[in-house]
Amino acid sequence: MIDGIRLTKAPIRWGMVGGGRGSQIGYVHRSAAMRDGYFDLKAGAFDLDPDRGRAFGADLGLDPDRCYPDYRAMFAAESARPDGIRCVTVATPNNTHYPITRAALLADLHVICEKPLTFTTAEALDLQAIASERGLVVGVTYGYSGHQMIEEAARLVANGTLGDIRIVTLQFAHGFHSAAVEGDNPAARWRVDPAFAGPSYVLGDLATHPLYIAQVICPDLRIKRLLCTRQSFVASRAPLEDNATVLMEYHGGAVGTLWTSAVNAGSMHGQKVRVTGSRGSVEWWDEHPNQLRLEIQGEPARVLDRGMAYLHPQSLTDDRIGAGHPEGLFEAWANLHSRFALAIEAHEEGDPSRVAHLRYPGIEAGVEGVRWVEHCVRSADAGGVWVDYG
Structure with missing residues (x-):
């Protein structure tokens, strides 16, 4: 159980690119990173408007001299300081992830990046090569994977409770964009603009979350081929999809x-992961993240609750409070940030093998998410055909 004791030697001096005033995701990043004292926010390039970014940083309590007009200025200035940042979070629109992350790695900074990591697999592999060469950690914020019951599902698969895995059913289908809300919502507008969002909308923005969770639960499954169809039910979003199905x-x-959608009218969030084996199934729903439904053929269905002694010991590691008290998104993100910090310290001390057992969405997860989206787009744009995953 987490009790507030930091497991690293010192907080990591940390900066942010993006995530300024009015950014919901920026607040989530800051809350998660500083929740358990693993990160200490020292600098930022929070906004395209330098004055607005500086004012926001000052409101956060930062030294105004360390609130920079852009990421290039921040990386240069912080690299020259003996107390400069060691890690940076990239919380900006998709089209900027690759150049900012690349610049950060070349400045010898660890990176925590929003997904998708890049637009193309070639770009993602370039980042992976730089990070490997320089011994740097790249974390990708598949934040839902920090929920404890994901670990329990993985243990049930690993110990054979479900039998041989046969079917994986994934869904992330909400209804909040069932109309053209982007006309009045700048935060939604860039997500449906290919210049900013890249080659997809819901495939990259939503679907990669349950895809990664399925990879955590079933790490031995490897995709052989896939078929994707995608639609733009709000016509102005074409060529980007607001609904897609993948086999x-x-x-x-x-x-x-996998069904992913932003036009599932009436649905609040609709992210579900179900894994079916020859003996039983598990299902996790992110609107009820503290529970895991376990169904064994011939037995009554049961609901497993977070924090209970009947769970696998590893599933209890990230609990912050006793069973019955709800934990949510901020706790899940904080769990991942604690792992990012442990990985960063191990790499800086030249002993990455120390955290080889640690599960977190790193550069490999970022590369895989980009590669999967590329294959989906290629299949859909060819008329919904099977493509080898390769």
């Missing part, structure tokens, strides 16, 4: 489906 075949014979 997947895995090596070994298992199959998967």
Whole structure:
């Protein structure tokens, strides 16, 4: 159980690019990173408007001299300081992730980046090569994977409770963009503009979350081929999709489906992950993240609750409060940030093997998410055909 004791030697001096005033995701990043004292916010390039960014940083309590007009100025100035930042979070629109992350890595900074990591697999692999060469950590914020019951589902698969895995059913389908809300909502507008969002909307923005969770729960499954169809039900969003369906075949014979949508009218969030084996199934729903539904053939269905002694010990590691008290998104993100910090310290001390057992969405997860979206787009744009995953 987490009790506030930091497991690293000292807080990591940390900066942000983006995430300024009015940014919901910026607040989530700051709350998660500083929740357990693993990160100490020292600098930022929070806004395209330098004055507005400086004012926001000052409101956060930062030294105004360390609130920079852009990321290039921040990386240069902080690199020259003996107390400069060691890690930076990239919380900006998709089209900027690659150049900012690349510049940060070349400045010998660890990076925590919003997804998608890049627009193309080639770009993602470039970042992976730089990070590997320089011994740097890149974390990707698949934040929902920090919920404790994801770990329990993974343990049930690993210990054979479900039998041989046959079917993976994934969904992230909300209804908040069932109309053209982007006309009055700048935060939604860039997500449906290919210049900023890249080659997809809901495939990259939503679907990669349950995709990564499924990879955590079933790490041995490897996609063999997939077929994708995508639609723009709000016509002005074309060529980007606001609804898509993906069929997947895995090596070994298992199959998967994924439905992702921003036009699932009436749905609050609609992210669900169900894994079905030859003996039973588990299902996790992010609107009830403290529970995991376990169904064994021939037995009554049961609901497993976070924090209970009947769970696997590893599933209890990230609990912050006793069973019955709800934990949510901020706790899940904080769990991941604590792991990012442990990984950063181990890499800086030249001993990455020390955290080889640590599960967190790193550069490999970022590369895989980009590669999956590329294959989905290629399949859909060819008329919904099967494509080898390769």
